[in-house]
Amino acid sequence: MAVALVKEKFSSSVGEVVIGATAAEGGTRTSVIKVGGDATLPFLHFEGKIENRAVIAMEVNDVPPAWNDIIKSQYGDVLNDPVAWAKKCVEEFKADMIYLKLIGANPEGENRSPEECAKVVKDVLAAVGVPLIVVGCEDAEKDNEVLAAVAEAAAGENLLIGIAEQDNYKSITAAAMVHKHNVIARSPLDINICKQLNILISEMGLPLNRIVIDPMIGGLGYGLEYAYSIMERARLGALGNDKMLSMPMICTVGFEANRAKEANAPEAEFPGWGDLHDRAILWETLTATTLLQAGASILLMRNPAAVKLVQENIADLMVANS
């Protein structure tokens, strides 16, 4: 007996954000990324249009990373050179985007100048054809200088730059407005601050379709379900015509999942946990796939083996079930 599906009717949809620009559009990308636009809850193709699939941006740093060997062994020497590193992510691991973290700018570390950082960005742009996400070193004052320089040097490339936060959003928003980039708006697992930050950014004049929400996820076992509930509320708000929550969401999967001891401790330390190799891959994979179900559009990942599994998951979930 055929079952008639009861379909929800939503009054609005998630906004669509475009990252990257081809030559015709004033940039040098060979491909452009579109995220968002969903007209229903994640993957319910029978109920509404879901045109853009979630994408994976692989992490590249401008200094060699302090990652565990499980991950580093899959890259080899390229970790010493952002250009080679980015190339490997795109050519071998099929990353949709590159997520460039300018850790070298950190005043407590290499303390690289804004000009040096801008040069790294230009080098990576020249090395790959996919769109670029660029964030600073988490030092607010330094990042304002660095991202202003990066925004100017990469004008026309329609980057996604970050991070704008409630206490420090004006400088980066201005840079994005002047040089026409998109902004990551980050809030500390707090939907009310998330909404307020989007209001503040849009009041400066940045169009709503140039904002991507970073809800500051927790990894598996360390706050993942709380992040899920916040992302779910944001998605329902977007579908209910709340324009200040109608942005695609970006998740720092690689960073958060690999902070867990479960992703790093050898079996000898925790015999009940099983082999570290698979465990590390699954910890990052499950963090990512869970957040896909909450509506994540951009996943920032590190472990190539995890990336492969999540790519398969996304492809399977995007098969229409209408």
Place this chain on the structure above:
Amino acid sequence: MIIIGERINGMFKDIGDALRNKDAKPIQEWAVKQEEGGAHYLDVNSGPAVPKDERPAAYEWMVKVIQEVTDLPLCLDSTNYDAIEAGLKLLKRPGMINSCPAERDKIERVFPMAVKYNAALIGLTMDKQGIPKNAENRIVFAMELVAAADEFGLPMEELYIDPLILPCNVAQEHAPEVLESIRMVKTLANPAPKTVLGLSNVSQKAPDRHLINRTYLAMAMAAGLDAAIMDANDDALVDTAATCEILLNKSIYADSYLKVFRQR
């Protein structure tokens, strides 16, 4: 909460004069002003300013001049159904018909018109005898309107039941009955019809109208009110609606929630 701006009504002197002199300016100014105040719909009512036989043409004219300055959907308000139909024909986006009582002959005229023009419809819980006092008796009329929606194919979410609030200075016993009626309407069908009030009626001829209006709006929203025909330029009233949405967990809180509530 759907705000239906009440100001374009011929019983106001400036609108009445505008209608008599075919002067579009006051009507257009109020359309823009109410949109800025946060209106979702604009009520359009010629009031007594225009003689009966001229009403269809008057409504055509009002719809034309209003649509020149705003994209807001319109709520056509008249007991003259030919005038409403004349206006419906010119609407650029689906509007609302204000209104139809629970009387069979009027139901047969108005419900098919709502379906034909893809319009929402305000149904009044009254008949030729007038407005009942008890919530239960109001609900009897509501049920007739719900049955009519079903009979004529009007989607239930497009039917707005108006339990008809009366002035509290002379008929305060109706005020709690109307709140109870709003609650009960939600149980009549699934999906349920919506509810609407002509809010300003509750404070007719009382001294502090604004206080009475916004207090009753909060009470009615807590009972489940979906829409109100009200003063969209009474900032404290619109702020009350915005705050009620937060307190009913219908909209996500942000410190600037009052500001975004008015953005259309």
